[in-house]
Structures are given as C-alpha cells and as structure tokens.
Amino acid sequence: MLHAFSHNKSRLYRRYLGHRDETTELKVAEEDEMTSTLMGPLAFLSPAAIAAFWHALVHLRNPEHALPIEPPTRAEMYFWPRNRRIEPDLRVELSWGAHTQILLVEFKWRAPLSGKEQLHDQWEHYLDADEKSRALHLFIGLDTSEGSNAQNRRDVWNGKLILRSWFDVLTAVTTIRTGPGLELLRWSEQVRLCLKLLAVEPFNGFKHFEQPQLPAPSDHVFFAQPASVNS
Known part of the structure; x- marks a missing residue:
C-alpha cells in the first residue's frame, strides 16, 4: 500500500485523515495500519538500513543515546509483540556482536494513549x-504532548523516554536518503x-502571504490637545 499511496493509486490514505467512505465503518485501526504501511517494508531491508533509520531518529535531539555507527550484525523488527498482556506497537532489536540494543516503540495518530499508564x-x-538496562522507549505522535504528560505524571524512564513527532520521522527519512x-x-x-x-511536511514559512498595504500618511493630528488649565 505504501507505493499505491505515494503514486496516487489509492485514496484509502484518506482514512487516516478522518474520512470514512463506508457509513457502516465506525472504526478504523489507523495507527496499526500506518505502522504496518510505513514501517513494515523497513523490516525487510538490510541490518545496516534498519539501523540507519533508527539511528537518525534517536540522534535527532538525543545524541547522548546515539547508536553505534557501524552496521549491526543483526537487526529485527517485531510488530505488536505481546508480553504479560502488554502489547507495544513495535520492538526493534539491533545487535553488535554480544550487545543488543532494544527500542520499544509506541505510535500514535490522532488518538490519545490507551489509558494514562500505557507507556x-x-x-x-x-x-x-x-532489557531496561539496554533499552530506549520511543513515543511517536502527531505531537509529543501525550508522552510529555505521561512523563510529568510519573517519570520512570531515567532519561530513556524519547519523544518524537511524525514530522521528526519525516526529518529522519530525509536525512538517511x-x-x-x-x-x-x-x-x-x-x-x-x-x-x-x-499533511506531514516541512513548514515553508509565510512566503505566500502578501505584505499588508499600510494607509497613506495623513496630515491630520489624531491626538486631542490637552485642555488649558485656568489659573
């Protein structure tokens, strides 16, 4: 579907903007479909390619958590991995020899967290x-407020919660081209x-806005003259 969307061969992407073509379709699994559509193909690429994207996304504003620049010996992406009745959207494992870095990823698209304690x-x-000792937790949404609010309520991550927007994803994929x-x-x-x-694209400023036309200077004085004081 990724190619169908990008080449305008399908309008199903409008579902992710809130459009419903079928009146009986009350619910669309937008986040799951987007996770599969955008990230699914990445899972089939080489370990070096997989690591390049995640390195770019993590390093964007958190260089202290930068992944090794060498290609990993192994890279796996597990979608909706369930454990103890908890199901994050994605678990990424990147291995360099005996060391394995874990990225736990939660995607959000036009929806809040599934309960305040989800993260x-x-x-x-x-x-x-x-696993916590070698893991990072990524929250990716249209904005990062849900992740920030969760962290403000109770910070259990000790600096390992990485907040990213979908615009940051766009920045990362642009970087790794x-x-x-x-x-x-x-x-x-x-x-x-x-x-x-x-509608996730760079902001190009206000160059298309016309400069407002200011009124011509006037000879009239609009300030009232102070009243004279009789002595």
Whole structure:
C-alpha cells in the first residue's frame, strides 16, 4: 500500500485523515495500519538500513543515546509483540556482536494513549530488568504532548523516554536518503511522499502571504490637545 499511496493509486490514505467512505465503518485501526504501511517494508531491508533509520531518529535531539555507527550484525523488527498482556506497537532489536540494543516503540495518530499508564506499563512491566538496562522507549505522535504528560505524571524512564513527532520521522527519512544502499533511499522516498499526503511536511514559512498595504500618511493630528488649565 505504501507505493499505491505515494503514486496516487489509492485514496484509502484518506482514512487516516478522518474520512470514512463506508457509513457502516465506525472504526478504523489507523495507527496499526500506518505502522504496518510505513514501517513494515523497513523490516525487510538490510541490518545496516534498519539501523540507519533508527539511528537518525534517536540522534535527532538525543545524541547522548546515539547508536553505534557501524552496521549491526543483526537487526529485527517485531510488530505488536505481546508480553504479560502488554502489547507495544513495535520492538526493534539491533545487535553488535554480544550487545543488543532494544527500542520499544509506541505510535500514535490522532488518538490519545490507551489509558494514562500505557507507556508506564510498557516500560515497567513489558521489559525485565536486564532489557531496561539496554533499552530506549520511543513515543511517536502527531505531537509529543501525550508522552510529555505521561512523563510529568510519573517519570520512570531515567532519561530513556524519547519523544518524537511524525514530522521528526519525516526529518529522519530525509536525512538517511544519502545513507547506506539504494534500498534505503527507495523506502525513505516512499515514506516521505506518503507523509506528505497525510499533511506531514516541512513548514515553508509565510512566503505566500502578501505584505499588508499600510494607509497613506495623513496630515491630520489624531491626538486631542490637552485642555488649558485656568489659573
């Protein structure tokens, strides 16, 4: 579907903007469909390509958590991995020899968290102690307010909660267009075009706004003269 969207061969993407073509369709799994459509193809690319995207997204504003620049020996993406009745959207495992970095990812699109403790449950109960020591938790939404609010209510991450917007995803895929391999370039371009259809694109300023026309100077004085004081 990613290619169908980016080449205007399908209008189903309008579902993710709130449109419903079928009156009987009361609910659309927007987040799950977008997760599969945008991130699914990435899972089939090489370990170097997978790591390049996640490195770009994490490093964007958190260089202290930058992933190794060397290509990993293994890269796996597990969609909706369930553990202890908790199901994040994505679990990414990037391995460099004996070390495995875990990225736990929750995507949001035009929807709030599934309960105020959703992110807390993922970090505290989905991961065990060893996994937490080598994990980062990514929240990705149209804006990051839901993640910020969760962190402000109770910060259990010790600096390991990474807040990103879908615009940040666009920035990351734009950054890696010069990354390793033609496969990564092709995937990133399709994602960029799809996000543009969904109105996720760079802000180009106010260059299309016309400069307001100011009135011509007037000889009239609009300030009232102070009244004279009789002595």
